[in-house]
Amino acid sequence: MKSLFDRVIGFIGAGKVGVTLGAYFQSKKINIGGYYSRNADSAANAAGLLSVKQYTDLQELLLHCDIIMITTPDDQIKNVWNELKKFNIKGKIIAHTSGSLTSGVFGGVASLGAFAVSIHPMHAFSDRDGNIEGLDQIVFTIEGDITGISLIKKMLTDLGNQVLVIESENKACYHLANVMASNLVLALLKISSECLAQCGINQTVAIEALMPLIMNNIENIRIKGFHNALTGPIERNDVGTITQHLAVVPGDYESIYKNLSLILLKLAIEKNPTRDYGVIEDLLTVSSNND
Ligand SMILES: NC(=O)c1ccc[n+]([C@@H]2O[C@H](COP(=O)([O-])OP(=O)(O)OC[C@H]3O[C@@H](n4cnc5c(N)ncnc54)[C@H](OP(=O)(O)O)[C@@H]3O)[C@@H](O)[C@H]2O)c1
Incomplete structure (x- = not known):
């Protein structure tokens, strides 16, 4: 049986993830x-960058490669699979890198003697x-076939990366967690920069000014956990400040402000159980025209 470092990875989809992961694996002496x-x-561009082969048909890629990484957009993965499964894929690991789809997109893979996994960076x-x-x-x-998981987990941990293994039925919730922590943070920062624009601060200056605040907050959460990292007017029970915020928050964002503040309020109550946050709770739960 081939050792993991003798296994050859072939990429279908020479985009951002395919090229970057290929370059990373190659830097760690994995065979691309x-x-x-x-x-x-x-x-051709990706192959040139890594000095590896450019495949012009899937059968050729399948002949040379043991681990097939499909790094196309999510909505193309099924189409690629429908092409791949026409060939002999016995013993291959068939993987995609989607954060939301499971390995279940590779329907019938086990009957073809291959092992399906999703590997989300x-x-x-x-x-x-x-x-x-x-x-x-x-x-x-990663999630998917147990044999595929154990091989891929070993490969990635040998590279020094941490690996989380989840059940297929939890993939949607897992993806939601990622979106909450990255995409939706982008939306919050956009709101923040709009508020700074109201104060006459342009977007470039605003982003730079916000960075130390953001990084410090994230680092505090990492080191101290949510309760101990919690600061700000809600935790301090500053009723006047919350009242001022509610007077100036743009109507479209009032419900976001209140809903997120209620999550902070719950943390504040857990942190300071003897403090009476009743007035702030009333301010945040009273409905407005936009709620
Ligand atoms: N970008 C991220 O931050 C990120 C993070 C984690 C996971 N992912 C996942 O990784 C996957 C790839 O994302 P990406 O951001 O790298 O996308 P991308 O930059 O758009 O690259 C996708 C590549 O696949 C090629 N392609 C499209 N349809 C194809 C098909 N039918 N057959 C063969 N190749 C095809 C594209 O076309 P051309 O040949 O025309 O260039 C392109 O090179 C997605 O499943 C995504 O959800 C992305």
Whole structure:
């Protein structure tokens, strides 16, 4: 049986994730076979960047590679699978990197003698230039076939990455968690920068000014946990400040402000059980025209 470092990875989809993960795995001495992509130019660019093969058909990729990583957009994974399963895939690991889809998208895989997994890197990939900075710190979350999981988990932990294993039925909730922590934070920062724009501060200056505040807050959560990192007017029971906020918060954002503040209030009550937060609770639960 091949050792993990003798196994060859082939990528289908030479985009941001495919190129970056390929470059990362290669930097750790994992064997990359090459790239196949919808557009030959994308595959050629990726193959050139890593000095690996450009595949022009899927059968050729399957002949050379043991682990098939499908790094296309989510809505293309099923189409790619429908093509792949026409060939002999016995003994191959068939993987995709979607955060929301499970390995169940590879219907009938077990009867073809292959092992299906999803391998989600918890990272925002924004380029396909081979920059792998920070990749050795990221966590991968995997689910799927038990044999596939054990092989991929060993490979990734040997690289030094932490691996989380989840059940398929929890994948949607897992993806929701990722969206809450990244996409929705973007939305909150957009609101924050709009409020700073009201104060005459342009967006570029606003983002730079917010960074130390954001980073310090995140670091505090990491080191101290949610309760001990909690600061701000709700925790302090500053009724006057909350009243002022409610007077100036734009109507579209009032319900977001109140709903998120209620989550902070729950943490504050748990942290300071003898403090009476009744007035703030009333302010946050009274409905407005926009609720
Ligand atoms: N970006 C992230 O931050 C991130 C993070 C974690 C997971 N993911 C997941 O990783 C996967 C890839 O995301 P991405 O951001 O790398 O997307 P991307 O940059 O758009 O790259 C997708 C690549 O797949 C190629 N492709 C599209 N349809 C194809 C098909 N039918 N057959 C072969 N190749 C095809 C694309 O076309 P061309 O050949 O035209 O270039 C492109 O190169 C998705 O499942 C996504 O959910 C993304």
